[in-house]
Amino acid sequence: MKADPRGVLTGVHFIDGDHACCEGALAAGARFAAGYPITPSTEIVERFAARVPTVGGTFIQMEDELAASITLQGAVWGGAKAFTVTSGPGFSLMMEHIGYAAMTETPCVFVDVQRGGPSTGLPTLPAQADMMQARWGSHGDYEIIALCPNSPQECFDLTIKAFNLAEEFRVPVMFMMDEVVGHMTEKVIIPAADQIEVVPRKHTHKPLEEYLPYSTNGDLVPEIAHAGEGYKFHITGLTHDERGYPNMTAEVQGKLVRRLQNKIRAGADRLAMYEEEQLDDADVVVVSYGITSRVAQRAIDLARERGLRVGKLRLITAWPFPEKKISELAAHVKAFVVPELNLGQMVHEVERAAAGQARTIPVPHAGGSVHKPEEILKVIVEASQ
C-alpha cells in the first residue's frame, strides 16, 4: 500500500541523518515512539516529539531504555507501528526486549546510532562496534534483520525499508547508523506519498474462534491480531505452541525456535541488499558499510588510479549476512579487504563466507574518528600483490 500522506514531508531537504531517519519512520507509518535520551541518537526522537502531534500519534520519553524498548512493543500490540532509538549503552539495556520481540514476533524497529564503546566510551564520536551485538546481543537462538545506511538519504529510504521488513517478517529490525551518518547533513529527497510503498501489518482476517496466534499455514510468518479486537489471544516470552500457550518441551522449543530462525534464513537472498562497483575485473574487493564505505570509496579510487584492480561491495544488509554474494566473489578474487570502525566484527563473517577461497584482511579501527583513506589503500596495495 502507499504511505499515509500525513506523515510524508515531500520535498527536497538539507537535513542530517538523524532527522532523515525520523522522517523515514513517519513516512513508513510509525505513529508511536518511546525513547530515552542518548547521544548521538536523540535528535531522531526530538524531531519525532515535535512532529508527531501534528500527524496524529504519540511520543513518550520513558524512565530508561528497558522501559522504552518494551513500551514500544505494547504499542505494537495496541495497533501502532512503533520504534525506539538509542546508542550503545542504551542498546545494551534493550537486549532483553529485542529477545522478547523476536520470541513474540512483534514487528518493530530499533535504531542504534553507534558511538565508541565499551561502556560510556565516546558519546559524541563514531564507531561501528555494535554490529555483533545487534545480531547476538540477546540470549538464546534467534534471527533479526539489520540495515546499515551510509547517508542521510539512505537514513530516510532504509528506515522505511526497516519498517516494511519488520512487518513482513514480524521481526525486530535493527537500524545500524553511526555517529557520522547520524550527524552528517546532506540533501535528502522525500518523494510524494504515492511514491512510497508501505507494507501493511500481516493482520489476521480469520474468524475469532479460528484464530491461533502462532499458526503459520506453512509460510513461516504467523498472522497478528491486536488487543481489543475480540480475539482474546495470549502472548508470552515463554516457549509457546500455536495457541500462544506456554509449553516447556524440547519438541515445541525445537519447532518454535527453528521457525524463528528459518523465517529469516529462508528470505536471506531476497533480504541481501548491497551496492557493487567494479567487481568484474577485481582482484581485491573492499567490503564495507555505513560511514566507512564512504572513506573506502576514496581508497578504491586512489587504488584504481594506480592501476590496481579493486572493486567495491558495500553492505546495506548486515544481517542476515549476505554470505552467498561473498562466497560467489571469493571464487574469483584474491582477497577481501574489510575496513570497519571496530577491531574486527563483520570481517569474521566475510572470512567465514569466503571459506578459504580468498584471503580476508581486516582494517580495524577502534573508533573515535573514521579511517584515513590511505590506511585502507595501504592494505589494498598489500592485498593486490
Place this chain on the structure above:
Amino acid sequence: MNEFVNPVEPFLRSDRMPHIWCPGCGIGTTVNCFARALIESKIDLESLALVSGIGCTGRVAGYVKLDSFHTTHGRAIPFATGLKLANPKLNVVVYSGDGDLSAIGGNHLIHAARRNIDLKVICVNNLIYAMTGGQTAPTTPDHAITSTNPYGVFEPAFNLPHLVEAAGAVYVARWTTFHVRQLARSMAEAFQKKGFSFIEVISPCPTLYQRRNKLGDGLDTMKYYKEKSKVRHGAPTSEVGLTMTGEIVVGKFVDRDRPDYQTMMRAQYSEALGPQFVEQPEMVCS
C-alpha cells in the same frame, strides 16, 4: 446443567487448567475476585487487556480468557503503558507480584504513578520471591527467614501503598486474600477510576514464606489475616507498613482525582499547537 457452571469460568482459559499454583497459595483467590469484579462492573471483556510480568503472579495472564500478555520480568507496566497509549479505548490491567512490580520493576511503578497512566495495577504481595524458591524481596518483613537471608532479613521493607501514593497514584487500596468480597469490590471500584490505581493484595505463600517462618499452612494464614487485619479506610499510608506477625491495616487509603497522562497530553498539545494538533486516530495499521 447450567446451574453447575462456575460463574467465573467464562473468564478463564479452562483448557490451561490445572494451574501451577501451590495448595494454599492466594493467587487463585485473587483471580476469582478479579473475575467477580468483572462481572460486577459489566466491563466489556473485548476492551480489556491484562498484562503480567514474571513470577507466580505473572502467570495470571496465561489463565484469563482476555487479550493477555506475559511480558518480561519487571516490565509489565511499561508494556501496558504502550498498549494503553496506542489504543486509549482499552481497559488495561497490570496483574503481577511484589518482586516483579516493586524491585526489578520499581522504577516503572513510580514513574507510571507519577505520569498517572490510566492503568489498574493489581499487586499480589506474598512477601517473597516465590517462583525462584523463596528469596528476599523488597517487601519481605524484618527478621523473616528466606533462602537468601537464612539468618533473618535485616533490610527495611517497602511500604507499597505509601510508595505509590507518594508517586501520585489516584487510587490505593490493600486487602488480604481473606477479604474476598472487599477485594472484588475494590477492583470494581478501580475500574471506575481514570488514572493510576494500585491494589495490594496480601497473599500467602505456604510453600516458601509461611513454612520457612513457621507460620503454619494456608488455613493458619487465613486465621492470621482474619484476626490481625484492621479495616481503616483513609488510613495515612505512612502508617500501614507490615511486620511479620503484627497488624495488617487494610482498606481504601487513597481515592483522589487528577488528570491522567493522555488527558494532560491532549490539553498541552491543544494549547501549544492550536489547530495544528491532530488527534491520534485509531491506530490499526492493517
